[in-house]
Amino acid sequence: xxxxxxxxxxxxxxxxxxxxxxxxxxxxxxxxxxxxxxxxxxxxxxxxxxxxxxxxxxxxxxxxxxxxxxxxxxxxxxxxxxxxxxxxxxxxxxxxxxxxxxxxxxxxxxxxxxxxxxxxxxxxxxxxxxxxxxxxxxxxxxxxxxxxxxxxxxxxxxxxxxxxxxxxxxxxxxxxxxxxxxxxxxxxxxxxxxxxxxxxxxxxxxxxxxxxxxxxxxxxxxxxxxxxxxxxxxxxxxxxxxxxxxxxxxxxxxxxxxxxxxxxxxxxxxxxxxxxxxxxxxxxxxxxxxxxxxxxxxxxxxxxxxxxxxxxxxxxxxxxxxxxxxxxxxxxxxxxxxxxxxxxxxxxxxxxxxxxxxxxxxxxxxxxxxxxxxxxxxxxxxxxxxxxxxxxxxxxxxxxxxxxxxxxxxxxxxxxxxxxxxxxxxxxxxxxxxxxxxxxxxxxxxxxxxxxxxxxxxxxxxxxxxxxxxxxxxxxxxxxxxxxxxxxxxxxxxxxxxxxxxxxxxxxxxxxxxxxxxxxxxxxxxxxxxxxxxxxxxxxxxxxxxxxxxxxxxxxxxxxxxxxxxxxxxxxxxxxxxxxxxxxxxxxxxxxxxxxxxxxxxxxxxxxxxxxxxxxxxxxxxxxxxxxxxxxxxxxxxxxxxxxxxxxxxxxxxxxxxxxxxxxxxxxxxxxxxxxxxxxxxxxxxxxxxxxxxxxxxxxxxxxxxxxxxxxxxxxxxxxxxxxxxxxxxxxxxxxxxxxxxxxxxxxxxxxxxxxxxxxxxxxxxxxxxxxxxxxxxxxxxxxxxx
Amino acid sequence: xxxxxxxxxxxxxxxxxxxxxxxxxxxxxxxxxxxxxxxxxxxxxxxxxxxxxxxxxxxxxxxxxxxxxxxxxxxxxxxxxxxxxxxxxxxxxxxxxxxxxxxxxxxxxxxxxxxxxxxxxxxxxxxxxxxxxxxxxxxxxxxxxxxxx
Numbered sequence: 001x002x003x004x005x006x007x008x009x010x011x012x013x014x015x016x017x018x019x020x021x022x023x024x025x026x027x028x029x030x031x032x033x034x035x036x037x038x039x040x041x042x043x044x045x046x047x048x049x050x051x052x053x054x055x056x057x058x059x060x061x062x063x064x065x066x067x068x069x070x071x072x073x074x075x076x077x078x079x080x081x082x083x084x085x086x087x088x089x090x091x092x093x094x095x096x097x098x099x100x101x102x103x104x105x106x107x108x109x110x111x112x113x114x115x116x117x118x119x120x121x122x123x124x125x126x127x128x129x130x131x132x133x134x135x136x137x138x139x140x141x142x143x144x145x146x147x148x149x150x151x152x153x154x155x156x157x158x159x160x161x162x163x164x165x166x167x168x169x170x171x172x173x174x175x176x177x178x179x180x181x182x183x184x185x186x187x188x189x190x191x192x193x194x195x196x197x198x199x200x201x202x203x204x205x206x207x208x209x210x211x212x213x214x215x216x217x218x219x220x221x222x223x224x225x226x227x228x229x230x231x232x233x234x235x236x237x238x239x240x241x242x243x244x245x246x247x248x249x250x251x252x253x254x255x256x257x258x259x260x261x262x263x264x265x266x267x268x269x270x271x272x273x274x275x276x277x278x279x280x281x282x283x284x285x286x287x288x289x290x291x292x293x294x295x296x297x298x299x300x301x302x303x304x305x306x307x308x309x310x311x312x313x314x315x316x317x318x319x320x321x322x323x324x325x326x327x328x329x330x331x332x333x334x335x336x337x338x339x340x341x342x343x344x345x346x347x348x349x350x351x352x353x354x355x356x357x358x359x360x361x362x363x364x365x366x367x368x369x370x371x372x373x374x375x376x377x378x379x380x381x382x383x384x385x386x387x388x389x390x391x392x393x394x395x396x397x398x399x400x401x402x403x404x405x406x407x408x409x410x411x412x413x414x415x416x417x418x419x420x421x422x423x424x425x426x427x428x429x430x431x432x433x434x435x436x437x438x439x440x441x442x443x444x445x446x447x448x449x450x451x452x453x454x455x456x457x458x459x460x461x462x463x464x465x466x467x468x469x470x471x472x473x474x475x476x477x478x479x480x481x482x483x484x485x486x487x488x489x490x491x492x493x494x495x496x497x498x499x500x501x502x503x504x505x506x507x508x509x510x511x512x513x514x515x516x517x518x519x520x521x522x523x524x525x526x527x528x529x530x531x532x533x534x535x536x537x538x539x540x541x542x543x544x545x546x547x548x549x550x551x552x553x554x555x556x557x558x559x560x561x562x563x564x565x566x567x568x569x570x571x572x573x574x575x576x577x578x579x580x581x582x583x584x585x586x587x588x589x590x591x592x593x594x595x596x597x598x599x600x601x602x603x604x605x606x607x608x609x610x611x612x613x614x615x616x617x618x619x620x621x622x623x624x625x626x627x628x629x630x631x632x633x634x635x636x637x638x639x640x641x642x643x644x645x646x647x648x649x650x651x652x653x654x655x656x657x658x659x660x661x662x663x664x665x666x667x668x669x670x671x672x673x674x675x676x677x678x679x680x681x682x683x684x685x686x687x688x689x690x691x692x693x694x695x696x697x698x699x700x701x702x703x704x705x706x707x708x709x710x711x712x713x714x715x716x717x718x719x720x721x722x723x724x725x726x727x728x729x730x731x732x733x734x735x736x737x738x739x740x741x742x743x744x745x746x747x748x749x750x751x752x753x754x755x756x757x758x759x760x761x762x763x764x765x766x767x768x769x770x771x772x773x774x775x776x777x778x779x780x781x782x783x784x785x786x787x
Numbered sequence: 788x789x790x791x792x793x794x795x796x797x798x799x800x801x802x803x804x805x806x807x808x809x810x811x812x813x814x815x816x817x818x819x820x821x822x823x824x825x826x827x828x829x830x831x832x833x834x835x836x837x838x839x840x841x842x843x844x845x846x847x848x849x850x851x852x853x854x855x856x857x858x859x860x861x862x863x864x865x866x867x868x869x870x871x872x873x874x875x876x877x878x879x880x881x882x883x884x885x886x887x888x889x890x891x892x893x894x895x896x897x898x899x900x901x902x903x904x905x906x907x908x909x910x911x912x913x914x915x916x917x918x919x920x921x922x923x924x925x926x927x928x929x930x931x932x933x934x935x936x
Contacts, residue, residue: 040873041873043875043876043904043905043906043908044876044904044905045904110904110905110909126873129872129873130872130873131872132872133870286906286909286910289909290909696788696789696912697789698788698789698902698904700788700903700904700905700908700909700912701908701909702788702908702909702912704908704909704910705909705910707910707913708912708913
């Protein structure tokens with residue numbers, strides 16, 4: 001291992017500009033003559049728009065335009081799309097209602113876009129928004145996930161009973177048989193709470209229209225600018241792709257919420273032509289709470305069948321997933337193909353059947369959020385497993401070990417073919433690191449201090465590296481999920497990597513450069529990673545689902561192979577040897593059995609000056625591209641152990657220990673991976689203890705600021721103990737599995753398992769606030785008293 | 788979000804006087820906190836403009852007020868609907884009942900049921916009940932002076 005290659009904890013190259021305030025985010029970009037957009041949003045959860053009177057607003061100082069859904073329709077701008085077709089059990093397609101970027105006749109959630117006011121300054125736009133009168137016909141709201149299908153109020157006429165789809169996966173008959181034959185059945189009702197994504201940088205956009213070229217540019221906070229261009233061009237119809245450039249510069253976190261193509265950027269780019277000026281919009285924090293796609297929001301009934309030997313024989317799940325008022329870009333895939341295929345967990349479960357009802361409600365759209373479907377699946381499986389172990393009186397670690405999959409490849413009953421793993425190795429290492437043996441002693445010691453100490457496990461698995469294009473295509477995806485890369489070697493041997501992956505906190509500028517340094521033997525500072533601009537990078541599918549390592553870097557690796565192969569041809573001419581006698585190692589081409597060498601940089605120069613070979617025999621230059629389409633998902637897995645202390649008098653829970661042992665396959669930069677694990681766990685603890693989006697019965701969002709939505713802070717978290725085991729991923733050339741979401745997937749069940757262990761009662765819903773925990777502790781006391 | 792509030796005050800005036808003042812837009816305008824305009828459209832309908840501050844949100848609400856279930860001098864229902872532009876909306880009403888107080892004066896009972904939504908709700912939900920209570924207290928303190936005078 002070199003000091004800068006694969007496996008080295010190199011400091012992040014990008015951090016210097018971030019921590020010195022030199023990052024360039026969308027809101028840092030200003031264009032001469034730019035105007036500002038302000039979105040007038042619905043204060044009602046559900047209403048018809050009878051009339052919009054903007055005459056007064058239009059006459060106000062600085063106002064350039066007040067645009068509504070009618071203007072979009074007149075320009076034949078299409079609605080926002082959902083790019084994944086899910087079919088009902090009966091084979092019919094899902095019922096998707098229209099999703100105009102500005103409301104047309106009806107608003108369906110608080111924050112829905114009624115009109116946009118564009119003015120010289122933001123203050124003028126806001127003032128003018130005050131002067132727009134909207135005559136609403138208020139309709140009843142539908143908020144509750146569990147009962148949305150029985151509501152008399154219908155959100156979209158095309159979706160009776162608010163049912164988007166009724167979908168299933170697995171083998172129903174086998175599962176029924178397993179339950180009939182079961183010795184023991186564990187039943188649980190599980191709610192996965194709704195979350196707001198809260199990236200540090202709120203969403204923003206600037207649309208520009210160049211009249212001379214009849215060309216648009218959109219700067220936006222996107223995790224996948226090429227997908228944004230594709231959708232804005234092919235579906236929404238802003239402009240053909242060659243007339244639309246999308247740039248996602250530095251982006252301050254996304255967690256999924258910046259995958260999607262939203263109303264605001266669509267309107268900014270469209271309106272830039274209408275007003276003849278650049279149009280800028282920057283979300284404020286309350287707008288982010290209202291209109292960034294939320295995450296999770298599942299209500300599930302789950303049962304696990306277990307035989308007389310403590311082996312899990314079946315799993316049955318019915319989930320109702322709230323997709324909000326409109327189908328966001330990938331929303332339909334989250335509670336289906338990103339959820340149910342993970343219900344086997346790390347366990348050998350012969351029969352699984354999952355049924356999912358997705359529902360419309362008058363709330364903000366719900367889509368992928370760090371983990372997307374896998375946290376929901378893991379929470380179901382790991383709560384069931386823990387409770388099963390408790391009911392059977394088997395140690396929860398041992399019960400897991402009894403049921404682990406140990407032979408690979410392993411075909412689950414729910415699509416996935418796990419290719420490699422060693423779950424027991426992670427469990428053993430975690431038990432040791434957490435000093436599981438010493439827990440009894442720690443519990444007794446805590447008891448003396450009046451505290452309830454509990455321990456909880458999570459043996460999660462997830463699917464990353466999404467995904468083989470043909471496979472996702474057969475499941476309804478509207479796109480292929482490969483990745484592209486281009487390696488441009490400059491004449492003096494510096495290297496530019498153009499990648500379709502997008503970095504918004506992950507550290508690609510460092511890890512991708514490490515791969516190049518490792519393979520080409522060039523120093524890190526000679527490598528630049530270029531991403532996020534459709535004018536530079538030809539095509540890409542972006543960053544989500546922990547795919548940038550497994551898929552994005554595999555594409556780079558493939559292109560690097562081509563560069564080395566071409567370099568060998570050049571070197572053969574320069575060193576006057578046969579191409580098959582040329583070796584490449586540590587940045588040097590050499591002729592086998594001789595001391596003749598050519599540095600990589602010198603080779604590049606020779607490739608460009610082309611003095612040593614004939615252009616008919618070999619093309620000059622050193623630039624190669626590749627598309628990499630994965631052959632399977634990757635399957636990171638691991639064990640997290642949470643230890644908590646609960647104050648029974650107040651219900652306050654303190655997370656005292658956290659142990660994570662993860663198998664991410666081959667690790668490029670352990671420091672960055674550890675950082676991803678830390679961030680993920682913090683987010684998972686946030687979901688389990690602190691965070692929760694709350695709408696009241698009328699559909700008003702009551703958690704629309706940090707006064708009411710509680711984010712995890714450093715003092716809510718213990719110092720994490722992070723370890724790793726490694727089984728290389730066999731399906732990609734680098735052996736990478738992916739680490740971006742693992743913490744957020746693993747943490748919630750580990751923490752709730754620990755809290756329920758501490759208080760002695762299973763009725764602890766997320767977020768486990770002091771009130772929730774105190775009530776559970778009281779119930780446990782009452783139960784004990786009654787017994 | 789629903790906002791419910793009940794209460795009663797004893798006013799130092801006869802029921803007839805209280806009833807008359809409750810129907811006098813000038814008196815109501817003077818007593819409603821933040822009320823800038825209250826004009827009579829007809830005997831039971833008014834147009835109102837009021838400035839309301841709830842936590843970080845300050846907005847001018849414009850709306851219509853209607854009186855119904857008129858039962859002089861025993862009570863009525865006052866209901867209204869106001870739009871605060873981008874600050875949101877408020878709508879709802881109060882049942883007002885008058886009865887003679889022991890030892891003179893009039894007891895006024897009120898039962899408020901209102902809906903609040905939009906930004907005022909998003910930023911101020913925790914404050915709504917206490918602010919509503921404060922506004923009610925302010926109103927009745929002034930109204931008591933008005934009926935006494």
